[in-house]
Amino acid sequence: MLTLEALQSQIHSIEDLQAIVRTMKALAMVSIRQYEKARTSLTQYNATIELGLQGLLQQRRFSDSPAGRLPLASSSPDHALVGVILFGSDHGLCGQFNEQIVTYALDQLHHRHIHPDQCLLAAVGGRLIPYLDAAQHPVQQQFSLPSSLAGTPRLIQELVLAIKQWRFPNHEDQRPVVNEPADMPQPEIDRILLFYNQSLSATTFQPFTLQLLPLDPAWLHQLEQRPWHSSARPMVSPHWQPLLSALIRQYLFVALHRATVESLASENAARLSSMQAAEKNIEERLTDLTAEYRQQRQNSITGELLDIVSGFEALKNS
Numbered sequence: 001m002l003t004l005e006a007l008q009s010q011i012h013s014i015e016d017l018q019a020i021v022r023t024m025k026a027l028a029m030v031s032i033r034q035y036e037k038a039r040t041s042l043t044q045y046n047a048t049i050e051l052g053l054q055g056l057l058q059q060r061r062f063s064d065s066p067a068g069r070l071p072l073a074s075s076s077p078d079h080a081l082v083g084v085i086l087f088g089s090d091h092g093l094c095g096q097f098n099e100q101i102v103t104y105a106l107d108q109l110h111h112r113h114i115h116p117d118q119c120l121l122a123a124v125g126g127r128l129i130p131y132l133d134a135a136q137h138p139v140q141q142q143f144s145l146p147s148s149l150a151g152t153p154r155l156i157q158e159l160v161l162a163i164k165q166w167r168f169p170n171h172e173d174q175r176p177v178v179n180e181p182a183d184m185p186q187p188e189i190d191r192i193l194l195f196y197n198q199s200l201s202a203t204t205f206q207p208f209t210l211q212l213l214p215l216d217p218a219w220l221h222q223l224e225q226r227p228w229h230s231s232a233r234p235m236v237s238p239h240w241q242p243l244l245s246a247l248i249r250q251y252l253f254v255a256l257h258r259a260t261v262e263s264l265a266s267e268n269a270a271r272l273s274s275m276q277a278a279e280k281n282i283e284e285r286l287t288d289l290t291a292e293y294r295q296q297r298q299n300s301i302t303g304e305l306l307d308i309v310s311g312f313e314a315l316k317n318s
Contacts, residue, residue, distance in 0.1 A: 002292075002296075004296055004297060004300065007292060007293040010289055011286065011293060014282055018279065018286070020280045021282060022275075022279065023274060024093065024271065024275050025275040025276065025279065028269075029266075029268075029274040030269045031269045032202055032265055032269060034148075035149070035261050035262075035264050035268065036199075036265060038261045042257055042258045042261060046251075046254045046258070049250050049254060050244075052247045052250070053220070053227055053247050055198070055228070056233040056240060056243060056247065058094065059240070074291060080151035080188075080190030081085045081119070081188070081189050082116070082119050082193060083122070083163070083211075084099065084122065084192075084193050084195065085259075086102070086121060086124065086128060087101070087125065087131075087146065087194070087196035087197070087259055088124065088127050088194075088283055089125045090126050090130035090145045092127065092283070093271055094268075094271040095270050095271075097271075098131060099204045101195060101196070101197055101276045102128055102132060102298075103131075105194065105207075108195065108209055116137050116138065119137075120189065121139050121145070121173065122139070123139045123141070123142050124142075124260075124263070125143075125263075125299075126142065131141070140277040143158055143159065143259070149261075152261070155260060156253060160256070163212075166188075166189035167189055167232030168188070170189065182292075186213045191211060192251070193209060193210070194210040194211075194212050194259050196262055196263040197263055197266035197267070197270075198262045198266065199269055202269060202272060203269050203276070205269050208262070210259065212256075214250065215248070239264075302317075
């Protein structure tokens with residue numbers, strides 16, 4: 001049985017831990033609010049991009065001829081390479097956040113019949129690496145997540161550069177790979193998939209998959225068939241190719257930005273949930289220790305009183 005001094009020391013230590021947990025909980029709530037605002041802004045911006053694509057598609061400027069057809073679906077064989085960008089976290093105290101997204105991504109790749117040898121994987125977040133190593137899935141590139149929204153554009157720029165190197169490995173502007181013969185062409189990436197957690201509420205999230213490239217024909221067809229909520233349609237110049245390229249670039253930017261923001265919001269949601277569970281356990285432990293401390297203190301006081309009474313009785317009878 002612990003002494004009163006040991007119990008008091010444990011209570012003080014747990015109270016200090018409780019203060020840390022409450023601080024982490026408050027920081028997670030502030031971060032979630034910050035990323036929720038960013039997600040709302042990105043949703044509105046994405047709606048504007050979809051309106052631009054809708055107006056362009058509804059001009060019927062894309063025919064079935066090879067010259068006017070959109071490169072929506074890939075003509076590569078089934079064994080073509082696939083680029084995967086997996087979003088996790090760089091920090092801990094977020095429960096099974098990284099383990100769940102890795103398990104989900106590997107299950108999805110298996111379901112799509114994508115072998116690890118066909119996959120080039122980029123991990124956004126260092127905490128993903130141990131789980132990927134345990135699954136014996138190699139990681140070709142690793143990126144660090146920003147600590148705030150201010151660092152998000154730099155991450156997006158790095159991801160866009162990686163995607164460009166994947167899609168156009170033999171472009172003359174690309175730097176040669178180290179220890180790779182200059183005359184050996186590098187294989188092109190057929191598809192690019194994003195795997196990240198999507199925030200549902202302050203404490204819940206779910207894994208999500210997005211095919212970044214090539215563009216989904218079903219999605220574009222849905223945009224084309226969507227009713228235009230205006231009496232006048234936008235005018236499109238005969239040179240529609242630069243406009244299409246600009247809209248696709250903005251679409252890629254928004255998709256990567258939303259994936260980053262959603263993952264960061266989900267990470268803080270997982271951390272908030274973990275801190276709430278930790279706070280509950282700490283409160284229960286404090287209640288038990290406080291009750292034990294009070295019981296032992298009462299027993300000690302009772303023992304001292306009995307000693308005083310016994311001593312007084314002994315003196316009285318002597």
